[in-house]
Amino acid sequence: MATAETTARTGAEDVAWDLTDVYPAPDDATLEADLEDARTSGSRFRKRYAGRVPDLDAAALVEAVQELERIHSVLTRAGAYAYMHFSTNTADPARGALLQRIQELGAALDAELVFFHLEWTAIDDERANALLADVDAAPYRHHLDALRRWRPYLLSEPEERILSEKSVSGPTAWSRLFQELGSALRVQLEGEEISLEQALSRLHRPDREERREASEAVTEALSPGLRTSAFIFNALLLDKSIEDRLRGYPSWIAARNLANETPDEAVQALVDAVVSRYDIPQRYYRLKARLLGLDRLAHYDRQAPVSTGGDLIPWDDAVGVVSDAYGSFSPEAGRIVGEFFARRWIDAPVRSDKMNGAYCMTRVPGVHPYVLLNFTGDRRAVLTLAHELGHGLHGYLAQDRGLFNAETPLTLAETASVFGEALAFRHLLAEEHDKKRRLDLLVGRLDDAVATVYRQIALNRFEDRVHTARRDEGELAPDRFAELWIDGQQRMLGDVDLTGYETWWSYIPHYVVSPGYVYAYAYGYLFSLAIFRKWEREGESLVEPYFELLRAGGSEAPERLAAIVGLDVTDPQLWSDGLDAVGELLGEAEALAAS
Numbered sequence: 001m002a003t004a005e006t007t008a009r010t011g012a013e014d015v016a017w018d019l020t021d022v023y024p025a026p027d028d029a030t031l032e033a034d035l036e037d038a039r040t041s042g043s044r045f046r047k048r049y050a051g052r053v054p055d056l057d058a059a060a061l062v063e064a065v066q067e068l069e070r071i072h073s074v075l076t077r078a079g080a081y082a083y084m085h086f087s088t089n090t091a092d093p094a095r096g097a098l099l100q101r102i103q104e105l106g107a108a109l110d111a112e113l114v115f116f117h118l119e120w121t122a123i124d125d126e127r128a129n130a131l132l133a134d135v136d137a138a139p140y141r142h143h144l145d146a147l148r149r150w151r152p153y154l155l156s157e158p159e160e161r162i163l164s165e166k167s168v169s170g171p172t173a174w175s176r177l178f179q180e181l182g183s184a185l186r187v188q189l190e191g192e193e194i195s196l197e198q199a200l201s202r203l204h205r206p207d208r209e210e211r212r213e214a215s216e217a218v219t220e221a222l223s224p225g226l227r228t229s230a231f232i233f234n235a236l237l238l239d240k241s242i243e244d245r246l247r248g249y250p251s252w253i254a255a256r257n258l259a260n261e262t263p264d265e266a267v268q269a270l271v272d273a274v275v276s277r278y279d280i281p282q283r284y285y286r287l288k289a290r291l292l293g294l295d296r297l298a299h300y301d302r303q304a305p306v307s308t309g310g311d312l313i314p315w316d317d318a319v320g321v322v323s324d325a326y327g328s329f330s331p332e333a334g335r336i337v338g339e340f341f342a343r344r345w346i347d348a349p350v351r352s353d354k355m356n357g358a359y360c361m362t363r364v365p366g367v368h369p370y371v372l373l374n375f376t377g378d379r380r381a382v383l384t385l386a387h388e389l390g391h392g393l394h395g396y397l398a399q400d401r402g403l404f405n406a407e408t409p410l411t412l413a414e415t416a417s418v419f420g421e422a423l424a425f426r427h428l429l430a431e432e433h434d435k436k437r438r439l440d441l442l443v444g445r446l447d448d449a450v451a452t453v454y455r456q457i458a459l460n461r462f463e464d465r466v467h468t469a470r471r472d473e474g475e476l477a478p479d480r481f482a483e484l485w486i487d488g489q490q491r492m493l494g495d496v497d498l499t500g501y502e503t504w505w506s507y508i509p510h511y512v513v514s515p516g517y518v519y520a521y522a523y524g525y526l527f528s529l530a531i532f533r534k535w536e537r538e539g540e541s542l543v544e545p546y547f548e549l550l551r552a553g554g555s556e557a558p559e560r561l562a563a564i565v566g567l568d569v570t571d572p573q574l575w576s577d578g579l580d581a582v583g584e585l586l587g588e589a590e591a592l593a594a595s
Contacts, residue, residue, distance in 0.1 A: 545564050
């Protein structure tokens with residue numbers, strides 16, 4: 001039987017990352033020494049500070065936070081290495097065992113150190129505010145202030161320790177199983193046994209029969225694992241409902257919003273704004289049906305190009321497009337992105353048992369970010385490269401902030417990635433003068449806008465309904481997941497035929513790995529689009545404020561970070577303006593199609 005290695009070559013087959021900047025090898029003595037350092041330092045920290053946090057002055061409080069950050073940085077670095085090492089071969093038991101060992105140590109360390117969070121948040125507001133106002137606290141003011149937001153939802157120390165230690169045999173374990181099953185999934189197509197990523201990439205091909213066959217093959221491949229996927233999802237939904245109840249969260253998504261430093265009302269305003277403009281994707285798919293000569297789109301037609309110029313894009317060409325795009329924005333951005341290519345900070349090829357999708361490991365304390373891709377050589381793969389390198393640029397620039405201040409809320413974490421995609425698209429469009437190919441690029445950009453804004457909010461609505469249904473109805477059967485999935489997708493897609501799409505909820509990892517995550521894509525896209533449009537109007541004068549925003553990481557609240565580039569994320573008009581911009585792009589495509 002043919003395997004993934006027999007498929008068309010892109011030139012990315014040997015683009016493997018070099019993790020020796022983190023550790024020379026998984027059995028290296030330095031890694032073991034770091035794990036022992038984290039373990040013993042955690043115990044010493046507890047002996048020194050437990051029961052004393054309320055009595056610390058500002059200088060002593062900052063000293064404690066600095067040591068806490070150092071301990072977490074040591075373990076975060078080790079955990080990042082183990083996760084990346086595991087990502088490229090999820091079937092290797094040794095890699096899985098290393099990741100599990102570090103996750104178990106992390107859970108034990110969290111249990112050992114949870115007292116600090118509890119004692120700090122228990123301090124009355126008057127004294128806490130006085131400490132935060134002290135000049136000595138300035139480097140960690142936002143971090144310490146943000147910790148206090150969790151105060152109403154914290155449990156006693158024994159309870160927190162139990163939840164922390166059991167997490168590795170609960171949600172973390174289920175998440176890992178889900179990812180391993182997804183990585184191992186094989187799709188039988190045209191005599192080949194290929195990965196899910198490769199099969200999904202065929203939905204971007206111009207030939208409709210190829211797209212149909214690929215979609216049917218994906219549906220067939222998903223079918224045997226539906227009961228397992230449903231069981232995993234049910235277990236995680238139940239686990240979250242229990243923790244939400246114990247902590248007293250008012251809704252399933254409240255914890256995610258709190259982590260994103262975004263009020264529930266603001267998130268709902270974003271969701272409502274996008275849902276109220278479902279007419280845009282529905283109008284777009286009617287246009288696309290006409291462009292493809294179809295009376296009605298099927299779900300597998302949504303990513304189809306409207307011209308036949310869907311040739312494979314070699315890796316070197318993709319590198320050129322992305323490098324030039326970032327360089328045209330700023331030579332500094334181009335230089336940093338160039339380092340990812342030159343210094344082997346990217347793992348690009350599709351391989352058997354490699355984790356599906358793409359990610360940027362932005363937090364590797366003391367080193368630099370790394371990017372994982374499954375580069376399939378289509379246009380979407382080029383923009384995914386630009387997207388992940390945006391994350392890489394963000395992580396690179398914010399790294400000097402340290403672990404606690406560099407971490408950005410998810411709502412702003414997509415800023416640089418979406419901006420990078422926009423730069424790459426702008427570059428592709430500027431280089432294309434053929435009207436039909438320009439229309440194809442516009443259609444591709446609209447595909448991405450719909451997928452990032454409207455689809456992600458439709459996924460959020462599905463997630464909302466399954467969390468609610470699991471709490472109201474009990475365990476959900478695969479058919480119930482399918483019913484809720486299709487209903488939500490149909491509301492957004494309108495007159496698109498979803499036959500055969502009923503089971504495609506079962507491969508999406510975000511629900512499992514990061515419940516509530518998906519709305520951040522829409523938030524980040526619309527926020528980033530606002531910055532991009534501002535840059536197109538103002539030019540060079542916005543480059544330095546943009547870099548200042550990225551360098552700031554998560555050292556300030558989202559509204560203060562947005563103010564650096566002159567935007568107000570608390571104003572609902574920001575979302576309306578962004579949705580109008582997508583509508584304008586659609587209008588441009590409609591006009592070009594008519595010509």
